[in-house]
Amino acid sequence: MIDFRSDTVTQPTQAMRLAMASAEVGDDVYGDDPTVNDLQEMAADMFGFDSALFVSSGTQANLLALMAHCERGDEYICGQQAHNYKFEGGGAAVLGSIQPQPLTNQADGTILLAEIAAAIKPDDVHFARTRLLSLENTIGGKVLPQAYLAQAQTLAFDKGLKIHLDGARVANAAVAQGIKISDITQYFDSVSICLSKGLSAPVGSILLGDERLIAKAVRWRKMLGGGMRQVGILAAAAKLALTEQVERLSEDHANALFLAQGLAEMTAFSVDLQQVQTNIVFATLDKSYDPKRLTQALLKYNIHISAGTTVRFVTHKDISQQDVLHLLKVLTPCLAESRLVK
Structure with a gap:
């Protein structure tokens, strides 16, 4: 997970x-x-x-x-x-x-x-x-x-x-x-x-x-x-x-910025990169998507996030850059699955 x-x-x-x-x-x-x-x-x-x-x-x-x-x-x-x-x-x-x-x-x-x-x-x-x-x-x-x-x-x-x-x-x-x-x-x-x-x-x-x-x-x-x-x-x-464990926190900060940059390229998310200073990323989910559906869709890929119109992603010791890449890759099909029908 x-x-x-x-x-x-x-x-x-x-x-x-x-x-x-x-x-x-x-x-x-x-x-x-x-x-x-x-x-x-x-x-x-x-x-x-x-x-x-x-x-x-x-x-x-x-x-x-x-x-x-x-x-x-x-x-x-x-x-x-x-x-x-x-x-x-x-x-x-x-x-x-x-x-x-x-x-x-x-x-x-x-x-x-x-x-x-x-x-x-x-x-x-x-x-x-x-x-x-x-x-x-x-x-x-x-x-x-x-x-x-x-x-x-x-x-x-x-x-x-x-x-x-x-x-x-x-x-x-x-x-x-x-x-x-x-x-x-x-x-x-x-x-x-x-x-x-x-x-x-x-x-x-x-x-x-x-x-x-x-x-x-x-x-x-x-x-x-x-x-x-x-x-x-x-x-x-x-x-x-x-x-x-203190010095290695710089890795978490780098992974958070990498994640934020990837999310910013997606139309489904709005991210203020200036606010990503350490290991926490806040991404606002477009209203055309259901955050609960997105959470459930990601669980199928063994990825945990917290539901909300603003999603908080936190990087840490047990998340690698490869894990961030995996999240960014599977977000596309998960977002499609969580899109609200108009």
Whole structure:
């Protein structure tokens, strides 16, 4: 099966499987798992933070960050398209009693700094207390400019806010710019990094922050049922995700651009090539085609996509250029099969 739905479908490498099989483990709730401890120390050192915490998912990492930065009745500012606002079940509001203040994401993924400043509430009992600015990089596959991150950090500091990065795909952002991940994370008080997307670990994310924030996150993780026991088995793969899988993301970016160029040549799709910066391609399907029929037609060729008038194709470790060529080849008969009869 060639799966373009997401880079979450990546399979662990053989090296990861071997490392998992031989991992030294202990009870992580007691802080006794040596492999987890090594991963956390390594990640904190790599990305320039005091501490790190290995958690089960990116959603949990973001939620822990929000709950560690904010108290009940506080507010965080984010983008309308932010994952921790739009796609994480409203966890901050439901579980943290934290109010989101979503603002419009511009075409390049940024939020206008003037709009952020205007959204910060005055110190008044009528308003939620604005405590945090949350950004996402990449967002929709787009890379936030380094200059923008520096300006956002300055704004947050000047306004007395903390600043968090949902860096689920921050490795893609770094590789796309030819810089180190730490060049991006330096602008933030906390960062979440997903290890089970393009970096191919089977499970897990890392939350980075200072010792105080991570200590609060540990308590919230336990309360939310996220404490794990002999989880060094997973941390062993996560370590290899950070040390062996980052540089090869450039292959995924090249395959995404190759795919986007091929789709742009088809009258059935509309693609903005300027927006294809990393491993995600958004292609708008012409209204004369049924996306559900297209999805079913492609399954006959063992190709998975997600149905929708805008189709998101995501390239990753388990998709080669030959797989992209195969998709482009079979799209013609599949589109014919999915065309609506007028």
